[in-house]
Amino acid sequence: MQRVAGELLALAPGALSPTLSLRRLGLDSLGAMRLGNRVREALRVEAPAPLFLEDRSVAALALALAELAAQGRGRVASAGELAAAMEEEGL
Numbered sequence: 001m002q003r004v005a006g007e008l009l010a011l012a013p014g015a016l017s018p019t020l021s022l023r024r025l026g027l028d029s030l031g032a033m034r035l036g037n038r039v040r041e042a043l044r045v046e047a048p049a050p051l052f053l054e055d056r057s058v059a060a061l062a063l064a065l066a067e068l069a070a071q072g073r074g075r076v077a078s079a080g081e082l083a084a085a086m087e088e089e090g091l
Contacts (some may be wrong), residue, residue: 001065002058004038018059022052029053044067 006016008031016025023040027035034053039047045068 001039005035005058008034016048016058018062019057021055021057022061023055025050039065043069 003051005022005027006012006014009016009022009025009027011025022035029049030051035052036047036049039045043065045065046082047065047068051064056064
């Protein structure tokens with residue numbers, strides 16, 4: 001997630017801290033849509049575009065996505081499981 005968000009915001013690799021707000025870093029509606037598409041393709045998680053436009057950090061967004069993934073699978077997913085899935089998919 002951190003890498004993809006950094007790419008969409010045209011930041012150098014590793015320049016995006018997981019505690020920074022994507023919105024404050026310049027994520028706009030088009031970027032949010034692109035990020036949402038990448039998440040949907042890679043993780044099979046349907047996340048509404050407004051989720052990406054809220055003033056959330058990368059870490060908070062990952063947690064929200066973990067909750068959505070868990071709801072879709074009928075179980076509670078840990079943030080670690082989501083992080084592993086994101087890493088595996090290159091997010």
